[in-house]
Amino acid sequence: MLIIESVAALRRAVREWHSKELSVALVPTMGNLHEGHLHLVREAKRLAHRVVVSIFVNPTQFSPGEDFDAYPRTPAADAEKLREAATDLLFMPSAAELYPAGVDATTFVEVPGLSDELCGRFRPGHFRGVATIVCKLFNLVQPDVALFGEKDYQQLLVIRRMAADLDFPVRIHAVPTVREASGLAMSSRNAYLTAEQKERAAVLYRCLCRAAEAIGRGDKDLEHIERQQIETLRGAGFRPDYFSIRRETDLAPAGPEDSRLVILAAAWLGKARLIDNVRLTRV
Numbered sequence: 397m398l399i400i401e402s403v404a405a406l407r408r409a410v411r412e413w414h415s416k417e418l419s420v421a422l423v424p425t426m427g428n429l430h431e432g433h434l435h436l437v438r439e440a441k442r443l444a445h446r447v448v449v450s451i452f453v454n455p456t457q458f459s460p461g462e463d464f465d466a467y468p469r470t471p472a473a474d475a476e477k478l479r480e481a482a483t484d485l486l487f488m489p490s491a492a493e494l495y496p497a498g499v500d501a502t503t504f505v506e507v508p509g510l511s512d513e514l515c516g517r518f519r520p521g522h523f524r525g526v527a528t529i530v531c532k533l534f535n536l537v538q539p540d541v542a543l544f545g546e547k548d549y550q551q552l553l554v555i556r557r558m559a560a561d562l563d564f565p566v567r568i569h570a571v572p573t574v575r576e577a578s579g580l581a582m583s584s585r586n587a588y589l590t591a592e593q594k595e596r597a598a599v600l601y602r603c604l605c606r607a608a609e610a611i612g613r614g615d616k617d618l619e620h621i622e623r624q625q626i627e628t629l630r631g632a633g634f635r636p637d638y639f640s641i642r643r644e645t646d647l648a649p650a651g652p653e654d655s656r657l658v659i660l661a662a663a664w665l666g667k668a669r670l671i672d673n674v675r676l677t678r679v
């Protein structure tokens with residue numbers, strides 16, 4: 397596995413692959429890799445000749461006061477896992493390499509509408525940072541396919557829109573959420589949970605499933621379902637940011653005619669802000 401820190405060396409490596417007509421998959425990450433990330437890498441290997449994984453804790457997607465400094469950084473263990481997963485290239489740039497003008501003076505990519513909903517309301521500027529860094533990685537790696545986890549469902553839609561609007565010739569491939577046996581979605585931020593909180597954190601997924609079951613049984617009062625599950629989360633010691641039933645395609649509030657739905661939730665448990673979602677088709 398090549399480990400590359402500079403933009404110039406990354407460009408050279410991918411240029412050589414492209415000249416040999418080898419297809420390239422990109423798996424963007426912020427490191428502290430878990431089974432969910434490795435699942436993305438294995439899927440990437442199935443889809444392309446060469447796999448690039450990036451590890452970069454992107455400062456522009458964190459608001460002031462968020463966990464940028466505390467975000468778990470485990471580069472040596474990550475490199476070992478990626479080597480075992482037969483990754484071809486690990487790109488680990490510094491912030492100065494990717495933002496040479498500094499994070500405050502850089503050009504940003506905005507995806508309007510979608511970015512202001514749900515997590516965007518609680519994390520202003522977050523999706524602008526995500527869209528910007530992913531846009532830069534697409535320009536650098538010029539991947540044929542890029543893989544993203546469905547756990548970050550809103551992020552997935554923001555990236556799809558950004559790629560379509562800016563005409564990137566890349567296929568965005570979504571990979572289902574990998575869960576612990578308890579149902580808790582795997583996430584680097586689960587590292588902030590104590591053992592007891594980690595057990596309790598599975599309540600979030602159970603609430604999403606219960607809401608989906610209620611809709612499946614024909615309950616049409618979506619606001620009531622949302623309120624019920626917010627109360628359940630509060631009762632279990634969470635501080636919910638939102639619990640919301642939306643249209644799957646564009647995250648608009650779900651109307652009576654919409655059949656393809658996604659239920660999304662974000663809630664704090666101790667120091668961790670957990671997000672998760674389930675999708676369902678209403679008949």
Ligand code: PAF
Binds near residue numbers: 426454
């Ligand atoms: O999902 C993440 O880990 C990050 O938001 C991403 C897509 C790597 C951009 O920094």
